Amino acid sequence: EAEVAQSPRYKITEKSQAVAFWCDPISGHATLYWYRQILGQGPELLVQFQDESVVDDSQLPKDRFSAERLKGVDSTLKIQPAELGDSAMYLCASSSRDREAFFGQGTRLTVV
Amino acid sequence: AQTVTQSQPEMSVQEAETVTLSCTYDTSESNYYLFWYKQPPSRQMILVIRQEAYKQQNATENRFSVNFQKAAKSFSLKISDSQLGDTAMYFCAFRMNRDDKIIFGKGTRLHILP
Numbered sequence: 219e220a221e222v223a224q225s226p227r228y229k230i231t232e233k234s235q236a237v238a239f240w241c242d243p244i245s246g247h248a249t250l251y252w253y254r255q256i257l258g259q260g261p262e263l264l265v266q267f268q269d270e271s272v273v274d275d276s277q278l279p280k281d282r283f284s285a286e287r288l289k290g291v292d293s294t295l296k297i298q299p300a301e302l303g304d305s306a307m308y309l310c311a312s313s314s315r316d317r318e319a320f321f322g323q324g325t326r327l328t329v330v
Numbered sequence: 331a332q333t334v335t336q337s338q339p340e341m342s343v344q345e346a347e348t349v350t351l352s353c354t355y356d357t358s359e360s361n362y363y364l365f366w367y368k369q370p371p372s373r374q375m376i377l378v379i380r381q382e383a384y385k386q387q388n389a390t391e392n393r394f395s396v397n398f399q400k401a402a403k404s405f406s407l408k409i410s411d412s413q414l415g416d417t418a419m420y421f422c423a424f425r426m427n428r429d430d431k432i433i434f435g436k437g438t439r440l441h442i443l444p
Contacts, residue, residue: 258437259436263432309375316427318365321367321375323373
C-alpha cells in the first residue's frame with residue numbers, strides 16, 4: 219500500500235541552527251501539505267502545494283521557514299534559525315483531487 | 331475564513347458503549363468535504379470517515395457513522411460498540427473543493443475504558 223514517506227522521524231537541534239525535513243508523497247498526488255502540530259492540538263497548515271506551485275503559505279513564518287517542491291514530487295521544509303517555540307510534530311500529507319489527505323508518520327522536532 | 335470547532339477536549343467511555351463526538355464548522359462555501367481523522371498515541375493520522383457536502387445521506391463505515399446537518403453546519407461522529415483500540419485523538423476536518431485546503435479542529439481526546 220502506498221504511503222507518504224517522511225524523514226527524519228526524530229530531530230533534536232540547538233536553537234539558531236538550521237534544520238530540514240523531507241517528504242515524499244504518494245505517487246500521482248498533486249497536492250502536498252505541510253502541517254505543524256503542537257502536542258495535544260490540531261494540525262496547523264503551514265504550506266500547500268499544487269504540483270510545484272505554492273497554493274497557500276499564509277501561515278508560514280517566512281522569516282525563518284521555507285518550503286519547496288521543485289519537480290512537483292518530493293518536498294523539503296526548512297527552518298533557519300530554529301527557535302525553542304518551533305518544537306513540534308511536522309506532518310506531511312498528500313492527496314489527489316476530491317480525495318482525503320494521506321499523512322506520513324511525521325517528524326518530531328525538539329529544539330534545545 | 332473557514333473554521334472548525336470541536337467543543338469536547340476530552341471524553342471517556344466504557345468499552346462497548348456508544349459515544350458521539352461533536353464538530354461544527356463555519357463556511358460560506360457550498361461545495362466541500364468533511365472528514366474525521368483518528369490519531370492514536372504516537373502513531374500516524376488516519377482517515378476514519380468522509381462526507382461529501384452534496385450528499386444528504388450520512389456516511390457509515392462499520393462501527394463509525396456521522397450525523398451531517400448541513401444547514402446547522404454540524405458534523406458529529408458516532409462510534410458504536412467502542413473498543414480499546416478506539417482510544418485516540420479525533421480530529422474533524424474540512425476541505426474546500428475550490429482550493430483543496432484542509433483545515434482541522436483542535437481535536438477530542440477519547441479514552442475507552444476497560
